[in-house]
Amino acid sequence: SQTIHQWPATLVQPVGSPLSLECTVEGTSNPNLYWYRQAAGRGLQLLFYSVGIGQISSEVPQNLSASRPQDRQFILSSKKLLLSDSGFYLCAWKSGTSRQFFGPGTRLTVL
Amino acid sequence: AQTVTQSQPEMSVQEAETVTLSCTYDTSESDYYLFWYKQPPSRQMILVIRQEAYKQQNATENRFSVNFQKAAKSFSLKISDSQLGDAAMYFCAYRVLIYNQGGKLIFGQGTELSVKP
Numbered sequence: 337s338q339t340i341h342q343w344p345a346t347l348v349q350p351v352g353s354p355l356s357l358e359c360t361v362e363g364t365s366n367p368n369l370y371w372y373r374q375a376a377g378r379g380l381q382l383l384f385y386s387v388g389i390g391q392i393s394s395e396v397p398q399n400l401s402a403s404r405p406q407d408r409q410f411i412l413s414s415k416k417l418l419l420s421d422s423g424f425y426l427c428a429w430k431s432g433t434s435r436q437f438f439g440p441g442t443r444l445t446v447l
Numbered sequence: 448a449q450t451v452t453q454s455q456p457e458m459s460v461q462e463a464e465t466v467t468l469s470c471t472y473d474t475s476e477s478d479y480y481l482f483w484y485k486q487p488p489s490r491q492m493i494l495v496i497r498q499e500a501y502k503q504q505n506a507t508e509n510r511f512s513v514n515f516q517k518a519a520k521s522f523s524l525k526i527s528d529s530q531l532g533d534a535a536m537y538f539c540a541y542r543v544l545i546y547n548q549g550g551k552l553i554f555g556q557g558t559e560l561s562v563k564p
Binding site for chain 1 (some may be wrong): 453456473482490491492494497531549550552553554555556557
């Protein structure tokens with residue numbers, strides 16, 4: 337069966353520090369991968385999606401970047417965090433016409 | 448661009464009663480998918496129900512059903528026999544089917560459902 341992992345689960349970082357959040361998927365090949373951010377009390381906003389290795393589509397201009405170095409690995413990064421980067425980050429995957437499956441999320445607090 | 452609107456930030460229902468959550472969307476596409484996701488306090492996103500736009504029949508999953516009105520671009524969720532475990536944030540979502548859009552989801556702002564014992 338397929339599973340999706342995200343780490344870390346919780347992260348507290350100072351403003352201006354770098355960021356690296358990792359997402360990995362098991363049990364499927366060539367999935368579409370997605371990064372969403374959820375601000376407190378709000379809906380999910382799509383940040384990036386990827387349909388293959390090295391292919392990244394950005395949905396909104398921001399302080400973040402994404403990379404897909406391997407088929408089932410999706411990384412969200414920042415060189416210098418801003419206070420506004422705080423939120424709950426969700427990774428998701430989809431294969432074919434199936435629904436999206438979400439990971440457990442990472443709660444990021446920037447102080 | 449596609450948008451999803453949930454006009455009810457909060458809803459409340461008595462245990463065992465029925466509640467309907469509203470969702471409207473805007474799109475120029477004729478083929479797409481619509482979803483309702485549940486997010487409990489654990490913040491895990493759980494799929495509740497899915498509707499294909501080309502299907503006229505409303506989707507049903509046990510106590511959960513939808514009222515899909517394609518012409519009105521409305522997609523409401525009905526929860527029957529509400530249970531305490533149904534308390535959560537509910538998100539309506541639209542999935543783009545355009546090939547180069549990667550199957551991305553566009554979410555509404557959510558409705559916080561509380562269930563009173």
